[in-house]
Amino acid sequence: MSTRDELIGYCLVNLPNEPAFEHAEVLADRYRAEVLADRDRQFVAWLLKKSREEEHGEVIARLASKVARGAVRPNNLRTDFFQPGHTYTHVDDGTDWKFRVDTVTTHPEDGERTALGWRHFRGQWEPCAYGEDDYEIHLYVGTADVTEGGAA
Known part of the structure; x- marks a missing residue:
């Protein structure tokens, strides 16, 4: 609240x-x-x-x-969450995890943000949604923005 x-x-x-x-x-x-x-x-x-x-x-x-x-x-200015149009990966963790963010939406009652996009993991792309708690976990393990032609 x-x-x-x-x-x-x-x-x-x-x-x-x-x-x-x-x-x-x-x-x-x-x-x-x-x-x-x-x-x-x-x-x-x-x-x-x-x-x-x-x-x-x-x-x-x-x-x-x-x-x-x-x-x-x-x-x-917000950079405290996944940004639409950006692709993220883990730095030096040995996985092939990537997350391409298509849009960010908010929960209608509590306003919690959810990033919607595509996750690449174990050789496959699949639709995926990550919430704010997920972002904190990925940030902790060293997520980096690897968007081509943009911020890296």
Whole structure:
């Protein structure tokens, strides 16, 4: 359960005369947006300060501009899970395991991510789904991104 869900549940249980569930969701989402916007403003201010102090400040200033206009978003930064369009393998474990990710979806109730794609193991390709717990296991044994023409 997320902190957002806990907050909404707390409001509904402890403030019975307050707005309905949907309104509590709207308020929680609005508060989150305010917190993120404030964080982004502080980060941009810090980047601009660093751009004036550093030797290659123009690069930092360009990054600040991208953050300020919303070009840097959490959904295009996530690297803490399998990424669509990427292929992964184990490093130095002696297996022929590979996993090509076609898409990532989330569970409708708890939001847990699942990567859907094709696994190559023991000489055969087969459809496969890996959840977040599976990712932690593969990360532990040394998974590497071996996408051709992309990040490796």
